[in-house]
Amino acid sequence: MYRKDLDYLKDSKHLLLLGATTLAGTALGAVNVSADNVYTVQEGDTLTGVAANSKIDLQKLADDNNISADSYLHVGQQLVIKTQDNKEDANVPSASQAIQQAASSSSQASSSSSSSSKDEHKSSSSQRKQESKKDENKKDENKEVQNALPQLESQLGHTLNNGQCYGLTAWYVQQLGGPQLMGSGKSFAQDIGTDYDWSAYGWSVKQYPSIQDIKPGDVINWEAGGALSPGIYGHTGVVVSIDDKGNMTTIEQNAEQGQVAAKYNRTFDQTRIKSVVHKDATSSKTTDKSEAQTTTQNDASKDQAQKQDNNQTQNQTNGLSAADAQAKEWIAAHESGGSYTAQNGQYYGRYQLTASYLNGDFSPANQERVADQYVASRYGSWSNAQSFWLANGWY
Known part of the structure; x- marks a missing residue:
C-alpha cells in the first residue's frame, strides 16, 4: 500500500511527495516494518522493546512468533508483527493516511496564508482610507481661516475701522463670525483673549502659548510694556505664517508702518504673547446650511451700519x-x-x-x-x- 500511494502521487505529479514520505516514515517510528509486517532484529533489541515500539502486547508478539516472552533475540532474526485482529494500529497512520494528512496540512497552511494575506490587505486598505480621511479633514479643518486670510491681505495699505491695532483684529474676527469687538466698550488689546466669550462663537483661546500652539490664522495678542507694545494697552494682530523656531509673518495695524494694515516679521520672544485665539473647524454641512442666510443678514447689516456711520461721522x-x-x-x-x-x-x-x-x-x-x-x-x-x-x- 505504501508503494502504491507513492506511485499514485508520482503519476499525479503531486508536490507533497517528499513531505508525505517523511511524515509516513516518522509515523512508523523506530520499528523497521516491511510491506509484509516483518521486523528484522537489530543489535540491542529485546522482545519487550520491539513489542513496545510496535504497540502490541508482549505475549501476543511471542505467541505470533512461536517463542517465549523471555526469549533472547539475535541480530538478523525476523519477527512477524501482527496488530490486533490483523488490522493496522489505529494510532499509527498508514503511508496513504500520512500522505493525506500532509496534503491536508499543506492545504490548511495555504488557506491560513491566504486568509492572513486577505486580512492584511483589508487592514492596509482600511488604514489607507482612515489616513485619507484624516488628510481630508486636516485640509478642510481651517477652510474658513484659509478664505479669511486672503481677504485680510487684500486690505494691506488700507485703514480698518479706527486705524488702531484693535480695529484690524475686530475686522478680521468679524469676517469669521466671531464676537463684535468694535463698539464693545473694550479697548485693551492684551485682554482680547479674556474679554469675550470666544467659545460661544466656535473659537478657542490659549493663554501664554508655546510656539507649537500658534497657527496661521490665529489672532495674536501681546502683553503691554514690551517692544511691540510699550503703552498700557498691549498690541494685537493676525498670524499669517510661523515656523518651528517661532519666526512669524503677521498682519497688524498701528505699528511701525502707521495706521494701515501691513505685514511684519516677528519672533516668538520679541514681546511676551499673552494669548492666541484660534478659529475652530466647523462642520461643512452647518456652514453650507447657514451660508445663504448669513450672506443676506450681512448685506442688510452692512447697509444699516454704513448709514449709521455716515450719520455719526x-x-x-x-x-x-x-x-x-x-x-x-x-x-x-x-x-x-x-x-x-x-x-x-x-x-x-x-x-x-x-x-x-x-x-x-x-x-x-x-x-x-x-x-x-x-x-x-x-x-x-x-x-x-x-x-x-x-x-x-x-x-
Whole structure:
C-alpha cells in the first residue's frame, strides 16, 4: 500500500511527495516494518522493546512468533508483527493516511496564508482610507481661516475701522463670525483673549502659548510694556505664517508702518504673547446650511451700519478741523472702542464721561455735545486733549 500511494502521487505529479514520505516514515517510528509486517532484529533489541515500539502486547508478539516472552533475540532474526485482529494500529497512520494528512496540512497552511494575506490587505486598505480621511479633514479643518486670510491681505495699505491695532483684529474676527469687538466698550488689546466669550462663537483661546500652539490664522495678542507694545494697552494682530523656531509673518495695524494694515516679521520672544485665539473647524454641512442666510443678514447689516456711520461721522465732526476730528476719533477708540453704550464703573459711552456730566441723557447726540463742551472748556481742542491723553493715559 505504501508503494502504491507513492506511485499514485508520482503519476499525479503531486508536490507533497517528499513531505508525505517523511511524515509516513516518522509515523512508523523506530520499528523497521516491511510491506509484509516483518521486523528484522537489530543489535540491542529485546522482545519487550520491539513489542513496545510496535504497540502490541508482549505475549501476543511471542505467541505470533512461536517463542517465549523471555526469549533472547539475535541480530538478523525476523519477527512477524501482527496488530490486533490483523488490522493496522489505529494510532499509527498508514503511508496513504500520512500522505493525506500532509496534503491536508499543506492545504490548511495555504488557506491560513491566504486568509492572513486577505486580512492584511483589508487592514492596509482600511488604514489607507482612515489616513485619507484624516488628510481630508486636516485640509478642510481651517477652510474658513484659509478664505479669511486672503481677504485680510487684500486690505494691506488700507485703514480698518479706527486705524488702531484693535480695529484690524475686530475686522478680521468679524469676517469669521466671531464676537463684535468694535463698539464693545473694550479697548485693551492684551485682554482680547479674556474679554469675550470666544467659545460661544466656535473659537478657542490659549493663554501664554508655546510656539507649537500658534497657527496661521490665529489672532495674536501681546502683553503691554514690551517692544511691540510699550503703552498700557498691549498690541494685537493676525498670524499669517510661523515656523518651528517661532519666526512669524503677521498682519497688524498701528505699528511701525502707521495706521494701515501691513505685514511684519516677528519672533516668538520679541514681546511676551499673552494669548492666541484660534478659529475652530466647523462642520461643512452647518456652514453650507447657514451660508445663504448669513450672506443676506450681512448685506442688510452692512447697509444699516454704513448709514449709521455716515450719520455719526457727520455729527461727530461738525465744526471741527480735520486734525481735531481725527484726534476725537482716536480718543473715542481708545476710551470705548467707539461704543456709545460702553460702561466702566461711573464712566459711560463713547467718550467715557461720568453719568453726572451726561445728566441722565445717554443718547449719542448728547454724548457728542457734552464731550465737545468738556474738551473745549478743559483743553481748548481735541488735538490738545489727545496730546494730554498720550502723556497721561487719560483726558
